[in-house]
Amino acid sequence: xxxxxxxxxxxxxxxxxxxxxxxxxxxxxxxxxxxxxxxxxxxxxxxxxxxxxxxxxxxxxxxxxxxxxxxxxxxxxxxxxxxxxxxxxxxxxxxxxxxxxxxxxxxxxxxxxxxxxxxxxxxxxxxxxxxxxxxxxxxxxxxxxxxxxxxxxxxxxxxxxxxxxxxxxxxxxxxxxxxxxxxxxxxxxxxxxxxxxxxxxxxxxxxxxxxxxxxxxxxxxxxxxxxxxxxxxxxxxxxxxxxxxxxxxxxxxxxxxxxxxxxxxxxxxxxxxxxxxxxxxxxxxxxxxxxxxxxxxxxxxxxxxxxxxxxxxxxxxxxxxxxxxxxxxxxxxxxxxxxxxxxxxxxxxxxxxxxxxxxxxxxxxxxxxxxxxxxx
Amino acid sequence: xxxxxxxxxxxxxxxxxxxxxxxxxxxxxxxxxxxxxxxxxxxxxxxxxxxxxxxxxxxxxxxxxxxxxxxxxxxxxxxxxxxxxxxxxxxxxxxxxxxxxxxxxxxxxxxxxxxxxxxxxxxxxxxxxxxxxxxxxxxxxxxxxxxxxxxxxxxxxxxxxxxxxxxxxxxxxxxxxxxxxxxxxxxxxxxxxxxxxxxxxxxxxxxxxxxxxxxxxxxxxxxxxxxxxxxxxxxxxxxxxxxxxxxxxxxxxxxxxxxxxxxxxxxxxxxxxxxxxxxxxxxxxxxxxxxxxxxxxxxxxxxxxxxxxxxxxxxxxxxxxxxxxxxxxxxxxxxxxxxxxxxxxxxxxxxxxxxxxxxxxxxxxxxxxxxxxxxx
Numbered sequence: 001x002x003x004x005x006x007x008x009x010x011x012x013x014x015x016x017x018x019x020x021x022x023x024x025x026x027x028x029x030x031x032x033x034x035x036x037x038x039x040x041x042x043x044x045x046x047x048x049x050x051x052x053x054x055x056x057x058x059x060x061x062x063x064x065x066x067x068x069x070x071x072x073x074x075x076x077x078x079x080x081x082x083x084x085x086x087x088x089x090x091x092x093x094x095x096x097x098x099x100x101x102x103x104x105x106x107x108x109x110x111x112x113x114x115x116x117x118x119x120x121x122x123x124x125x126x127x128x129x130x131x132x133x134x135x136x137x138x139x140x141x142x143x144x145x146x147x148x149x150x151x152x153x154x155x156x157x158x159x160x161x162x163x164x165x166x167x168x169x170x171x172x173x174x175x176x177x178x179x180x181x182x183x184x185x186x187x188x189x190x191x192x193x194x195x196x197x198x199x200x201x202x203x204x205x206x207x208x209x210x211x212x213x214x215x216x217x218x219x220x221x222x223x224x225x226x227x228x229x230x231x232x233x234x235x236x237x238x239x240x241x242x243x244x245x246x247x248x249x250x251x252x253x254x255x256x257x258x259x260x261x262x263x264x265x266x267x268x269x270x271x272x273x274x275x276x277x278x279x280x281x282x283x284x285x286x287x288x289x290x291x292x293x294x295x296x297x298x299x300x301x302x303x304x305x306x307x308x309x310x311x312x313x314x315x316x317x318x319x320x321x322x323x324x325x326x327x328x329x330x331x332x333x334x335x336x337x338x339x340x341x342x343x344x345x346x347x348x349x350x351x352x353x354x355x356x357x358x359x360x361x362x363x364x365x366x367x368x369x370x371x372x373x374x375x376x
Numbered sequence: 377x378x379x380x381x382x383x384x385x386x387x388x389x390x391x392x393x394x395x396x397x398x399x400x401x402x403x404x405x406x407x408x409x410x411x412x413x414x415x416x417x418x419x420x421x422x423x424x425x426x427x428x429x430x431x432x433x434x435x436x437x438x439x440x441x442x443x444x445x446x447x448x449x450x451x452x453x454x455x456x457x458x459x460x461x462x463x464x465x466x467x468x469x470x471x472x473x474x475x476x477x478x479x480x481x482x483x484x485x486x487x488x489x490x491x492x493x494x495x496x497x498x499x500x501x502x503x504x505x506x507x508x509x510x511x512x513x514x515x516x517x518x519x520x521x522x523x524x525x526x527x528x529x530x531x532x533x534x535x536x537x538x539x540x541x542x543x544x545x546x547x548x549x550x551x552x553x554x555x556x557x558x559x560x561x562x563x564x565x566x567x568x569x570x571x572x573x574x575x576x577x578x579x580x581x582x583x584x585x586x587x588x589x590x591x592x593x594x595x596x597x598x599x600x601x602x603x604x605x606x607x608x609x610x611x612x613x614x615x616x617x618x619x620x621x622x623x624x625x626x627x628x629x630x631x632x633x634x635x636x637x638x639x640x641x642x643x644x645x646x647x648x649x650x651x652x653x654x655x656x657x658x659x660x661x662x663x664x665x666x667x668x669x670x671x672x673x674x675x676x677x678x679x680x681x682x683x684x685x686x687x688x689x690x691x692x693x694x695x696x697x698x699x700x701x702x703x704x705x706x707x708x709x710x711x712x713x714x715x716x717x718x719x720x721x722x723x724x725x726x727x728x729x730x731x732x733x734x735x736x737x738x739x740x741x742x743x744x745x746x747x748x749x750x751x752x
Binding site: 021024025028029032157158163169170171174175178179181182183184325328331333341342343346347348349350351352353356358359361362363365366369370371372373374 | 397400401404405408533534539545546547550551554555557558559560701704707709717718719722723724725726727728729732734735737738739741742745746747748749750
């Protein structure tokens with residue numbers, strides 16, 4: 001039986017789904033000769049580590065109990081007296097992780113799984129990689145920091161996986177890496193990588209006012225609590241940066257041209273969320289409606305996309321042919337079109353749900369299973 | 377530098393493109409710390425093996441010269457006196473491959489790459505796998521033989537890759553394996569996996585007679601020399617069987633319901649190719665036209681697809697919604713729709729060119745690079 005010892009940081013949301021997937025896949029993985037041994041789990045307050053680090057994992061009932069706690073909005077430290085683990089509070093826990101990595105790294109190997117949304121994990125990630133461990137990330141932040149951080153982290157690319165940072169569980173990065181390693185040059189990537197903006201653009205295409213569409217999206221739970229976090233395009237820009245860096249572009253966030261769907265005068269430091277949803281959005285309706293109509297008169301539609309081509313990487317509204325994979329997109333699916341030598345006239349297209357804790361966690365789990373050959 | 381020693385069987389067509397890709401990717405792979413050392417190359421007549429098996433590879437100029445020979449329709453044995461290799465004729469060569477596998481298998485590892493279209497490689501493939509070697513296949517035959525052969529071959533699934541057996545280089549199998557290993561249950565697969573039949577069905581949808589479309593496809597080089605090899609659906613059935621077996625279905629070719637686009641009375645043992653193209657096809661025009669019109673009256677289109685759902689696996693013409701990825705398909709692209717728990721309302725869609733030596737070879741090369749962690 002091949003064993004992957006793992007530590008999970010960030011056990012709410014995606015992390016909680018991951019733990020449930022790990023438990024429910026026990027017999028499937030066992031048939032494949034694989035055992036995922038969860039030796040540590042952390043949230044924003046504390047880290048719990050199994051007492052017998054070399055031989056045991058936190059047991060499945062404990063993991064499921066922990067998921068129930070997180071779901072109820074509680075801290076995992078409530079489970080401190082369960083008997084078979086040690087609890088470390090932050091910031092002490094970061095040192096503990098590095099200590100575990102140095103203990104297990106070369107011997108049994110260790111997968112450090114980052115399901116947080118924090119930029120504070122970069123330093124631990126680099127240290128555990130240097131100690132011979134593997135890293136699997138759903139967290140975009142460590143990959144969108146400085147180029148220096150990125151290159152330090154990616155020094156051993158086979159040991160770093162992060163499929164779920166772009167398009168959730170969609171096989172976007174795995175597919176792109178296959179194309180790159182086969183020497184097929186990528187000429188152009190165009191992607192709709194925000195379910196929220198995908199939904200918004202296809203609704204305004206049907207003639208609905210932007211203000212109405214955004215309010216509906218918010219009440220459907222499609223947007224962040226402050227919809228400007230979606231409309232500003234920074235989340236798409238982070239995904240674009242990750243893809244561009246995979247293609248070998250040595251660029252930072254500030255090299256990406258980002259078009260915001262709202263002007264600075266309606267930013268969070270000027271207007272409250274309620275004001276923006278109330279009167280702010282109304283002021284944007286006409287402009288977007290005119291652009292939709294202009295595009296339609298050219299037989300095109302508007303999509304909020306990232307475009308990576310040559311040294312250029314930009315994120316914003318584009319007029320695209322109605323009759324392309326992106327043009328036909330409806331609702332909240334993500335789509336990526338990749339143009340290469342092999343896919344020149346018609347692109348390689350990958351499409352499907354690109355958000356959601358379940359899907360994102362599935363992508364993380366597939367990454368963990370995929371690094372098994374690096375373990376003894 | 378990580379080294380993958382490899383033997384390639386079948387060095388015309390796909391194999392020839394693979395050798396060219398390997399040579400042109402030298403510096404790219406070197407940057408990634410990877411060296412592909414081609415220790416042997418075989419065609420249907422002979423096998424050439426580098427003299428210093430443990431340390432050297434056939435040199436790049438030799439490999440390119442060999443590609444030129446194959447392109448000109450010649451046998452590689454013409455290069456026998458090049459100095460740094462030994463030549464073995466069939467059937468002696470099979471024993472030689474097994475000997476090399478036993479020499480290199482446990483020590484440096486060996487990737488055995490099958491780019492033939494032969495069912496005769498099954499026995500060698502099984503032997504080299506048992507000796508600890510890896511296998512990469514573009515050849516569908518060994519995977520569509522008996523269930524016993526299949527299970528013997530797939531005993532060590534991590535060491536067997538065959539992306540290019542379905543949809544050429546499209547990341548179909550890699551994506552499916554990711555879904556499976558994340559425990560996301562696959563409910564349904566619908567795919568258009570023949571560029572030829574994709575082209576034919578979208579042309580008859582436009583009202584063109586089947587006879588005219590098939591003749592055009594043949595003159596464009598889209599079909600096999602005898603177009604019945606495409607129209608009979610067996611090639612699609614083989615791909616469907618490969619996908620079904622990946623999903624864990626223990627079935628054989630004869631469990632697949634295959635609809636042929638021509639009746640038995642027009643089979644190759646009754647009618648010549650010319651007769652079929654001349655008068656045979658004309659007799660089929662009305663029926664397909666009626667079916668196209670009936671589908672259109674339901675708002676649907678006809679597609680020649682494989683459907684895998686529950687224990688059922690069938691291949692043939694289906695009425696599908698015009699407004700689905702498959703319904704919108706035009707030309708010769710392949711499309712796969714995968715419905716799972718995570719992709720339930722809208723499927724995961726993978727689409728792009730699914731044929732051609734260049735693309736197929738790129739898929740094989742990506743597989744080779746992807747098994748690198750299994751090498752010392």
